Amino acid sequence: MITDVVSAVLMLAGALSCLLGALGLVRLPSLLSRLQAATKPQTLGLFLVLAGTALRVDLKSAATLLLVGLFQVITAPVISQIVGRSVHRSGGVRPEVLVVDELAEERPQDRPS
Amino acid sequence: MTVVFVIVLVMLVGAGLLTLVRLLRGPETLDRIVALDVFVILIVAGASVYVAFFQDGSNIPLIAAVALVGFVGSATASRLAERRRRHR
16 A cells, blocks of 8 residues: 555656756757756656666566666756767857856867857 | 546646747757657656556556667767758
């Protein structure tokens, strides 16, 4: 009975976090801020939903589910790094918004126009 | 208990609709790539709600495969979007 309550709470929190992330994905102005909304709350939400599911299935499947969650936690930063560099390289970043632009200093040809 | 699953699925569908808005409205291809990546995460979450509801781990390899393919897909797509954009 307790595991049902705990997994329900975990899954509800995870779904709520996914919803807030998607809301942020729509509302935020620039792509770089949308990247924040696309990776962090979604990864947290997915991890919570997977944890809630892991409580309800047998141990072997639960281990695989948590492995998928760990994989998602590892790949989310990689994705946002790749997309962020693509945005920077294709000129999507407005220079006046940035305080310091380390990527431009290292690679002068990438200077945002 | 089923009420919980219905609420979770309704929330995930709502998140999917919001991501669809970003997918359709996104000014650049990179917005669409980010939106598709969020779709992958929502699909994985929905599949795990299915696993939780029926309490059988038979389609967990599906969840793992979708998560892997989603990551590789959006990584290569964003590299492509960047290269195509620079030549214009």
